[in-house]
Amino acid sequence: MSESISYQRVQAAYQRARAELLSARNDAGHWEGELSTSALSTATAVMALEMIRRHRPDDDHSLDSYIKQGIQWIATHQNEDGGWGDTVKSFSNISTSMLCHAVFHATCNTEKFATVVVNAKQYIDRIGGVEAVIARYGKDKTFSVPILTHCALAGLVDWKTIPALPFELSCLPANFYKTVRLPVVSYALPALIAIGQVRHHFQKPRNPITRIIRNLSIQKSLKKLISIQPTNGGFLEAAPLTSFVTMSLAGMGLVDHPVVNKGLEFLLASARPDGSWPIDTNLATWTTTLSVNAIQGTLSEFEKAPIRQWLLQQQYQELHPYTSAEPGGWAWTDLPGGVPDADDTPGAILALLNLRPEDSEHELSSELRLALRNGVQWLLDLQNSNGGWPTFCRGWGTLPFDQSAADISAHVIRALQAWLETEPDDADIPLRKRAEHAIQRSFRYLASVQRNDGSWLPLWFGNQHIKNDENPVYGTARVLAAYASQEMSDSTQAEQAIKFLKSVQNTDGGWGGDAGAPSSVEETALxxxxxxxxxxxPDNPNITSGLNWLLQQVETNGFTESTPIGFYFAKLWYFEQLYPIIFSVSALHRAEMVLKKCTDDNLRLSLAEEDYPIMSTEKQ
Known part of the structure; x- marks a missing residue:
């Protein structure tokens, strides 16, 4: 063991990182975190407010300060190349740049910020404009059509160039959605309705039958939109989606519509003091389960109890009005705009198992057991026919964010396995057999999507330094965790994946998203x-150098520096302030346990040599 990676050094770093994580809890005892401010969110929010302001009396200045501050923030955070990235740490991209550029025109601020506007236009022309936006998202119209609609409302894009969205399909029963193959992903139904209608409002279809059908569907689809809007007005708790819906309805004159009023309330409530908007309100459930699982049950019962109770309260008990998801799942947030999904649900199951009271190691309470079984049942019902798990809806479509995902499937495997290990063998035998079979099917799926170099790609995480924004280090690390839970480290897939991780380690000891990407706390810790x-x-050179890199970050307080590796909907970059801390705690906790075991084993060996010197010599 290298002297620089002593048990004492790792223990000290772990305690420091753990203390930092514990200090981030809110007054209720769980974690909320803080999502990055977003130029994209700010641009769409400003556009929505501007569309509403245009239809208000001239002496109504209630929205002026929000719009003015938002414009100023956008201008201040323009990148040197003239574009904007999704976060203040992100590279410029065509989508966010077109959204930001458009709001200067919509709010009549082109002269005041002439240099900003000129530089933005040059960047957009250089990258490819409208064609580049369409090419970026391909067949998935979830985000390309909203971007172009935003620009059309600013007068910069011809409505004829924007693909029509069949909003009339939203009038069908929810169980028909996956059959009709909607051109947007499952979570984007509000955008399908609102943006489909505003495009229809400004550019009617030539086909008279289509025109009649859509005219007849306007009111019914608007009623559908009202029914799926959360009580606080925020669709998915997301400023961009809520803004797109709000600006579309307001842009066609429906400024007094209930959806617009509630959307406005949400946007004003989620504005930050500096004039910006975050990509989403919070990831409270997600960050809490990640934190609990990183600490791995080392909290006291006094600390566990409120988190456990809060987490149980976040489980959905009724049919979800948005995706028609059955009860039993968890969303990423505790707020009304959340939707149960197959990444937060296994995280919650694992966290609840880590939060079980000390006196119930062998017997869970009836409330906890029921919640876990309902969560397991929910996940089993969501599994796709190929053995993998999608994010929200089973078999919805072929668009990327509705397909099975390797990282999500691996997360589910870990949760199902942990549940099987705590559930009595004679309890609910049919459910146990379903879970065991589902795990086997999912491993076959994982083997089928493993890449030739041994890696797996995640769905909800990327790296802007890598081609196509991929992050095979994150994906491979997450999938390998499932193999570890099954003690399958000697499988062909696991051996290839381990070889891949070793091969892409940077010379400084850390890891980025792939070979050559700058090392980050998040990816190195994972x-x-x-x-x-x-x-x-622990003496392995890859472990020694990687752990040393991570320890240096903790010792110099660099482990709190977040990296934009998160993907929000439709590949919108974000970073979360708790990610590097959480991942560091998890890695250092494991390293501490491994090194402690090595220390204990060496101590036992030393004692054995003193008591039985002849036997010890023979063994040597």
Missing amino acids: AVDTLLAMGLD
């Missing part, structure tokens, strides 16, 4: 954590 879980010796 790689170290996973390789240790797969049984690599």
Whole structure:
């Protein structure tokens, strides 16, 4: 063991990182975190407010300060190349740049910010404008059509160039959605309705039958939109989606519509003091389960109890009005705009198992057991026919964010396995057999999507330094965690994946999203954590150098620096302030346990040599 990676050093770093994580809890005892401010969110929010302001009396200035501050924030955070990225740490991209550029025109601020506007226009022309937006998203119209609609409302894009969205399909029963193959993903139904209608308002279809059908569907689809809007007005708790819906309805003159009024309330409530908007309100459930699972049950019962009760309260008990999801799942947030999904639900199951009271190691309370079984049942019902798990809806379509995902499937495997290990063998035998079979099917799916280099790609995480914004380090680390939970480190897939992680480690000891990407706390911690879980010796050079890099970040307080590796809907970048801390705690906790075991084993060996010197010599 290298002297620089002593048990004492790891223990000190772990305690420091753990203390930082615990200090981030709110007054209720759980975690909320803080999502990055977003130029994209700010641009769409300003456009929505401007569309409403245009239809208000001239002496109504209630929205002026929000619009003025938002415009100023956008102008201040323009990148040197003239474009904007999704976050203040992101590279410029065509989507966000077109959205930001448009609001200067919509709000009549082109002269005041002439240099900003000129530089933005040059960037957009250089990248490819409308054609580049369409090419970026391909067949998925979930985000390309809203972007172009935003620009059309500013007078910069001809409505004829914007593909029509068949909003009339929203009038069908929910169980028909996956059959009719909607051109947007499952979570974008509000955009389908509102943006489909505003495009229809400004550019009627030539086909008379289509025109009649859509005219007849306007009121019914608007009623559908009202029925699926959360009580606080925020669709998915997301400023962009809520803004797109609000600006579309207001842009066609429906400024007094209930959806617009509630959308406005949400946008004003979620504005930040500096004039910006975040990508989403919070990831409270997600960050709480990640934190609990990183600490791995080392909290006291006094600390566990309020988190456990809060987490149980977040489980959906009724049919979800948005996606028609059955009861039993968890969303990423505790707020009304959340939707149950297959990544937060396994996270919640694992966290609840880590939060069980100390006196119930062998017997869970009836409330906790029921919640876990309902969560397991919910996940089993969501599994796709190919053995993988999608995010929201089973078999909805072929668009990327509705397909099975390797990282999500691996997360589900871990949760199902943990539940099986705590559930009595004679309890609910049919459900146990379903879970066991589902795990086997999912491993076959994972084997089928493993890439030739041994890696897996995640769905909800990326790296802007890598081609196509991929992050195979994150995906591979997350999938390997499932193999570790099954003690399958010697499988062909696991061996190839371990080889991949070793091969893309940077010379400084850390990991980025792939070979050559700058090392980050998040990706390095995940790689170290996973390789240790797969049984690599702490003396292994990859572990030693990776752990040393991570320890240096903690010792210099660099472990709190977030990296934009998160994907929000439709590949919108974000970073979360708790991610590097959480991942560091998890990796260092595992390293501490491994090194402690090595220390204990060495101590036992030393005692054995003193008591039985002849036997010890023979063994040597």
